[in-house]
Amino acid sequence: MADMATRQEMGLAPGGFSRIVTVLQSLGLFWVLVALCAVAVYLSPSFFQFGNMMNVGRQVALFGIVSIGMTFVILTRGIDLSVGSIVGVVAVSTAMLLSAGFSIPVVMGIALVLGMLFGAFNGAGIVLCGMPPFIMTLGTLVMGRGIAMTIANGEPQMLGEATDAFYFLGGGFLLGIPVPIWIFAFVALVAFVVLRSTAFGRQVYAVGSNAEAARLAGIRVGAVLMSVYVISGMLAAVTALITVSRLTVGEPTAGSNLELEAIAIVVIGGTSLFGGEGGVVGTVIGAAIIAVIANILNLLGISPFTQQIVKGAIIIAAVMFEVYRHRQKA
Amino acid sequence: MMAPILEMKGIHKRFPGVYALKDVSFSVRRGSVHGLIGENGAGKSTLMRILSGAHRASEGSVAIDGAEIDNPTPERMLELGVAVIYQELAQTPHLTVAENIFLGRLPKNALGLVNWRKARADARAVLQDLNFNVNPAARIDKLSVAQRQMVEIAKAISRHARIVVLDEPSAVLGDSELVNLFAMIRRLSREQGVSFIYISHRLKELYEICDDVTVLRDGQVISSTPIAGTTTESLIRQMVGREMNDIFPERGTPREEIRLAVSGLNRKGVLKDISFDVRQGEIFGICGLAGSGRTEVLRAVAGADRIDSGEIRVDGKALSVNSPRTALANGIGLLPEDRKTEGLFLDQSVAFNVTISSLGALASGGFLKAGEERAKVAEYIRQMRIKTPSGATRVRTLSGGNQQKCGIARQLSAGTQILLVDEPTRGVDVAAKREIYDLLVRLTKDMGAAVVMVSSELPEVLGLCDRIMVMRQGEVSAIVDGKSASEETLMAHAVWN
Numbered sequence: 001m002a003d004m005a006t007r008q009e010m011g012l013a014p015g016g017f018s019r020i021v022t023v024l025q026s027l028g029l030f031w032v033l034v035a036l037c038a039v040a041v042y043l044s045p046s047f048f049q050f051g052n053m054m055n056v057g058r059q060v061a062l063f064g065i066v067s068i069g070m071t072f073v074i075l076t077r078g079i080d081l082s083v084g085s086i087v088g089v090v091a092v093s094t095a096m097l098l099s100a101g102f103s104i105p106v107v108m109g110i111a112l113v114l115g116m117l118f119g120a121f122n123g124a125g126i127v128l129c130g131m132p133p134f135i136m137t138l139g140t141l142v143m144g145r146g147i148a149m150t151i152a153n154g155e156p157q158m159l160g161e162a163t164d165a166f167y168f169l170g171g172g173f174l175l176g177i178p179v180p181i182w183i184f185a186f187v188a189l190v191a192f193v194v195l196r197s198t199a200f201g202r203q204v205y206a207v208g209s210n211a212e213a214a215r216l217a218g219i220r221v222g223a224v225l226m227s228v229y230v231i232s233g234m235l236a237a238v239t240a241l242i243t244v245s246r247l248t249v250g251e252p253t254a255g256s257n258l259e260l261e262a263i264a265i266v267v268i269g270g271t272s273l274f275g276g277e278g279g280v281v282g283t284v285i286g287a288a289i290i291a292v293i294a295n296i297l298n299l300l301g302i303s304p305f306t307q308q309i310v311k312g313a314i315i316i317a318a319v320m321f322e323v324y325r326h327r328q329k330a
Numbered sequence: 331m332m333a334p335i336l337e338m339k340g341i342h343k344r345f346p347g348v349y350a351l352k353d354v355s356f357s358v359r360r361g362s363v364h365g366l367i368g369e370n371g372a373g374k375s376t377l378m379r380i381l382s383g384a385h386r387a388s389e390g391s392v393a394i395d396g397a398e399i400d401n402p403t404p405e406r407m408l409e410l411g412v413a414v415i416y417q418e419l420a421q422t423p424h425l426t427v428a429e430n431i432f433l434g435r436l437p438k439n440a441l442g443l444v445n446w447r448k449a450r451a452d453a454r455a456v457l458q459d460l461n462f463n464v465n466p467a468a469r470i471d472k473l474s475v476a477q478r479q480m481v482e483i484a485k486a487i488s489r490h491a492r493i494v495v496l497d498e499p500s501a502v503l504g505d506s507e508l509v510n511l512f513a514m515i516r517r518l519s520r521e522q523g524v525s526f527i528y529i530s531h532r533l534k535e536l537y538e539i540c541d542d543v544t545v546l547r548d549g550q551v552i553s554s555t556p557i558a559g560t561t562t563e564s565l566i567r568q569m570v571g572r573e574m575n576d577i578f579p580e581r582g583t584p585r586e587e588i589r590l591a592v593s594g595l596n597r598k599g600v601l602k603d604i605s606f607d608v609r610q611g612e613i614f615g616i617c618g619l620a621g622s623g624r625t626e627v628l629r630a631v632a633g634a635d636r637i638d639s640g641e642i643r644v645d646g647k648a649l650s651v652n653s654p655r656t657a658l659a660n661g662i663g664l665l666p667e668d669r670k671t672e673g674l675f676l677d678q679s680v681a682f683n684v685t686i687s688s689l690g691a692l693a694s695g696g697f698l699k700a701g702e703e704r705a706k707v708a709e710y711i712r713q714m715r716i717k718t719p720s721g722a723t724r725v726r727t728l729s730g731g732n733q734q735k736c737g738i739a740r741q742l743s744a745g746t747q748i749l750l751v752d753e754p755t756r757g758v759d760v761a762a763k764r765e766i767y768d769l770l771v772r773l774t775k776d777m778g779a780a781v782v783m784v785s786s787e788l789p790e791v792l793g794l795c796d797r798i799m800v801m802r803q804g805e806v807s808a809i810v811d812g813k814s815a816s817e818e819t820l821m822a823h824a825v826w827n
Contacts, residue, residue, distance in 0.1 A: 198696045199689035206686055209675040216634055216672055217687045217740070218658040276677060 029270060029285045036292045044299040052299075054178055056291045061184035064287035065239050066258055067265040068191045069232035071283045074266050075195075076208040076228050077275025078126070078133035083236040083262060085144025086118045087255025090240035092152040095250025099160030107162075111237045118144065119233025123226035141259065148252040157250040170246030180242050187235065192280040204228060208275030264311070265290055268318040290314075333396040335360040335525045336381070336493055341390035343376055343549075350376045351549045354390070358493065358542075361523040363515060365536040365557060368546035369569055369759035374529055377546070378495050381527075382414040383407035394493070411492030415482045415499070423471035427464055428453035431485045456488045460514050476507040476620060483511075487518065494518075495527040498757060500535055504620025504786060505821070512539050531759060532787065533562045545569055570761055577760070578793035579768050582775035584612035588646075589780040590662070590748045592631060595640030600626050602805045604640070608748070608780040613770060615795030615812065616784045618824050623804040624784040625667055628750040631782070632664035633657035644748065658687060663746030665737050667753050667784075673737045674725050681707040681721040683736045687744035710739040715765060731762020738769055749773060752784045767794060788817045800824050 040047040047053075066083050073080045090111050097107045118140060125136040159166060172179045195201035206214040207224045215221050236255070244250045269286030271278025293314065297307045334357040343351040351373045358364045368374050379385040381392065383404040392399050394410050422430060428449045429436070437452065439445040453466035462480040470478060479499055486494050496515075500508050516539070518524040528540055536543055536557060544554040545568040552568045553560075566577075587610045595604040601623050608614040616624045629635040631642055633651040642649050644660050651657045654664065666672035674683055684707050685692055692703050707721040716735045718728055725736055734754060741749055751770070755763040771794070773779045785791050791798055795812040800823035808823040 197698050197700065199693045199698060200696065202682065202686060202689055202698070205678065205682070206675055209678055210671070212672050213666075213675055214686075216632070216654045216664060216666060218655040218744070219686070220655060276675065 029268075029282060029289070033285055033289050033292065036289060036296070040292060040296045040299070043296060047295070047299065052295070054181075056288075056295050057181045058178050059291040059294065060284075060287045061178070061180040062239060062242065063258070063261050063265055063290065064184050064284060065187050065235050065242075066232075067262040067269075067283050067287055068187055068280060069228075069235035070259075070262040070266045071191070071269070071271055071278065071280055072195075072204060072228040073133070073232050074208075074263075074271050074273060075204050075275060075278060076225055077211070077273075078225065078228065079137060079263065079273075080119075080122065080229060080232045081134065081137040081259045082118065082122060082140035082144055083232060083239075084255040084258035084260075085141045085148065086115055086233055086236035087240040087243065087258055088148035088252055089118070089144050089151075090114050090237045091244050091250040091254035092148050092157050092252050093250075094241060094244050095157035095159050096151070098162040098166060099158055101160075104162060104166055108241060111241055112234055115233040115235075115237025115240070116230045117233070118236075119230035120226065122233070123229035126229070127222040127225050145252075145256075148254075152250070152252040154252060156252070159244070159248060159250070163248050166245050167248065168245070170242040170244070180246075183238065183242065187238070188280055188284050195279055200224070200227070205276050208277075210276070261290070264315045264318070267315065273319075334358055335395060337393045337396075338377070338381065339391050339393070341377065341380060341392075342388045343373075343380065343385065344388045349549060351380075351387075354546070354549070354551050356544060356551065356554065358525050358527060360525055361519050362541040363519055363526040363528055363539050365540035365543040366527055366529045366546065367531070367533070367536065367543065367565065367569060369761055372546040372569070372759075373549040374546055375497075376549075378414055378497065378527070378529070381407065381493075381495065382412055408489070411490060412495070413486035413489065413491035413493070414495040414497070415479065415486060416497050423469070425470060426466065427457075427468050427470065427473070427481050428466040430470055430481055431456060431466075431488055433485075452488075453484075456484045460484055460487065461510065462514075474621065476503045479503065479511075483514070487524070491524065493525050493527065495529070497529045498531065499528075500530055500532055505824075506619055508535070515539060531757070531763075533565055534789070536565075537562075566760060569759075577764050577767070579764075579771045581613070581771060581794070581796070582611055584774070584796050585610040585778075589644065590631070590782070591641075591643040591646075592627075593641050593643075595627070595630055595642075596638045597626065597630060597635065598638055600804055601630060601637070604630075604806055606799050606806070606809060608782055609796075610778050610780055611774045612796045613774055613781045613783060613794050615791040615798040616782065616801060617786065617788065617791050617798060617820055618801035618807070620786070622801040622824065624801055625752055626804075627801070628664060628752050628782065628784055631657070632662055632750050634664060634666075658744055658746070661745065661747035663687075663741040663744055663749055665734075665741060665749065665751040665754060667756075669730075669733055669737055674733055676726040677724055679722045680711070680716065680718050680725055680728070680736055683725050684710055684721075684739045684743055687740050691745075706743065710743065714739055714769060729759070729762070730756075731758040731765065734758060734762070734766060735769070738766070742773075746779070748780050748782070750782045750784075753786065754783065755785070755787065755790060763790075770794065788820055791820070792817065 069083065070080055093114060094107055094111050097110060122137050122140055125131040126133050168179060170180055174182055195204065203219050203224045206217065206219055207221050211221055240254065243254050265286040266283050267273060268289055269278065269282030271282055293310065294307065297310060336358040338354065338356045341351050341354040354373065354377060356377065366374055376385060380387045383402045383406060392402055399406065399410065422433065431453045432449055437445045437448040450466045457464055457466060460483065462484060464473065464477050464480055470481065499511060503511060515526055519526060530536060540557045542555065543557045543560060543565065545552040545565060547569060588607045589610050591607040593605040595601055604627055616627060618624050626635065630637045633654045633656055642651050644662065649660050651662070670676060675686070681703065685703055689698065692698050704721065710716065711718060711721060714735045716739065717732050725733055754766055758766065770781050774781055783795065792812060792815060797809055798812050798815055798820065799809045800807045800820055802824055810819065
């Protein structure tokens with residue numbers, strides 16, 4: 001206890017596990033998730049069955065990875081609408097390269113670089129030309145989907161001989177748990193550490209809190225912005241690899257509307273659209289909340305159309321809460 | 331004798347955990363100018379928020395023109411003629427001056443559409459009547475802070491305000507603008523019977539403009555009297571509750587070594603051929619009227635603005651300063667004029683704000699050493715007497731003086747050797763001012779740093795600076811010795827040659 005008190009007094013609040021717990025509690029989100037799980041179990045005892053949990057986990061992973069990239073971007077007070085299209089381009093490129101006989105590690109490398117290049121394109125427009133992130137990434141969203149359609153000729157791309165060997169990434173298991181969940185856990189952990197404990201992480205928050213003050217404080221604002229869009233593009237590419245592997249096909253429509261899911265998850269996770277506030281823990285819980293709600297609706301046999309209505313209402317409620325909080329603060 | 335225009339009686343205000351006002355009674359005579367002073371946190375703002383209807387008093391009554399108000403909402407108080415002009419103005423930046431003045435009550439024509447011609451003509455009439463030189467068609471965001479303040483006053487007057495509260499107008503106005511403002515206040519109070527409540531940290535002004543003065547301390551009224559019977563010393567004593575004979579600390583003597591040499595600095599339309607040098611241990615003042623280029627000189631040296639030509643040398647070495655980053659790397663740091671929009675990250679912690687410019691030194695392999703950071707921040711909090719519950723507290727919640735200290739701590743932490751400070755004591759109470767003066771002097775005396783200070787408070791410039799550069803219309807008008815200069819000589823250089 002005494003140690004806690006001095007830690008708090010000295011500066012950055014408690015460390016380690018107790019820190020994570022305080023973060024969760026302060027978000028209040030964790031309890032929302034717990035309550036949702038309780039509701040799910042009440043409605044359908046099969047919720048906690050291993051198979052169902054793994055399905056939920058897969059969905060959390062798929063949306064969560066992109067959402068973590070989006071978290072970086074939104075922390076700088078930006079937005080990245082292009083992630084869904086990047087998934088599309090990378091998905092068809094991956095499939096075509098694999099069927100052309102390139103080795104899996106090479107293809108994965110190319111896929112990541114491709115995603116990063118798209119991010120760099122967004123970053124260049126925003127940093128060098130002063131484009132508003134919303135417009136720049138909207139342009140990339142439209143263009144990206146067009147590129148995916150063009151190179152795939154509008155058709156799903158098969159993987160050829162690599163299909164089975166590549167399946168591990170999206171469909172395989174490691175220690176009984178689906179591989180995508182491991183990848184998500186790894187990405188989330190790295191992102192958490194980067195934002196919490198590196199100079200770069202601090203600079204991300206600084207740029208989002210007050211870009212001019214950040215510039216005057218000696219931060220390379222342009223470089224920070226460029227980096228977050230590159231990170232976002234790269235994580236979109238990771239998502240594309242998992243999707244292609246699991247579906248054993250590269251579809252040019254892959255990742256459609258993913259940007260909206262990701263933004264919703266980040267906002268539900270408590271990261272402020274006004275920049276400089278929030279983080280990865282909230283995003284992980286946000287992804288879980290969205291996935292559990294979808295799962296509950298599925299277990300209840302509610303139609304996908306109605307599910308969309310529910311999801312939209314949740315997004316509006318989350319943003320309302322965020323705006324309310326922001327107002328209280330000012 | 332007539333009833334006072336405003337009478338606030340037995341006002342108590344309790345916030346969760348804070349007893350902000352204790353039995354405050356405050357009355358303002360019709361057509362008078364009433365100074366309201368006190369340190370930050372003394373309760374001035376809370377009292378004015380109760381007057382404007384923004385806060386509800388826990389106990390007590392407010393009467394205007396002898397009639398007690400039972401339901402003081404912001405709309406009701408506005409209707410009754412109370413106008414509060416805050417330091418941070420609540421304006422709509424993309425609208426024109428005329429639109430701002432008549433916001434919500436623009437004149438309409440027969441079709442129910444806005445009659446723009448009439449709106450502009452009416453606005454022009456109001457502005458001319460006040461002797462304000464502002465174009466009614468100009469957009470608010472193109473105006474200077476001083477002009478915006480004038481627009482806000484014009485708006486109040488056009489709404490037939492009877493009680494106008496001015497919250498530290500001089501903090502954002504230059505001297506000549508202040509002269510205009512005072513002339514306007516006198517005219518409105520004498521000819522039209524408008525009463526003013528004038529909040530300021532600059533006591534000298536109060537003697538120029540006020541009839542009465544009320545001192546608040548710790549949420550209580552210490553005195554409320556005609557200003558004629560008071561002295562600056564007595565007011566300061568009442569504000570801080572102790573003697574402050576000498577607000578300026580003992581200075582050291584600057585050495586011979588030149589740390590910063592600026593020569594031939596030019597920026598088209600803003601700065602013309604600026605040259606000066608600053609020695610080790612020196613506090614070098616820059617003054618001049620608002621718009622004379624004072625701030626721009628600092629920003630140019632700090633790499634915040636581009637320059638067209640000129641040379642900046644630190645310790646004899648010529649630098650190409652093209653960004654704040656390179657300036658900082660060479661030991662030049664800027665404490666900007668507006669700490670809230672350019673200086674601090676208000677929603678981040680004290681620790682975050684202090685270490686943001688020195689993360690490189692606190693990191694190994696990109697990872698921050700948390701323990702080292704905590705220790706460093708705790709050390710600055712202690713050393714600079716930053717009043718904060720902890721290093722994790724949001725900077726937004728601190729008082730102005732403590733916010734400013736966080737800004738200075740950031741510079742020290744970044745190893746700044748040439749500190750450029752722009753209006754370091756704006757919006758800061760007397761006690762905190764003194765602490766900031768102490769800090770600046772300590773920096774020069776004990777740490778061999780050089781300080782360049784821009785300030786529109788002449789007593790502060792004279793009290794602290796070894797030499798003072800006076801600027802006029804983007805040029806150096808004179809560089810004078812701080813000990814022999816007087817406010818009159820500085821003003822003379824600022825206005826003409």
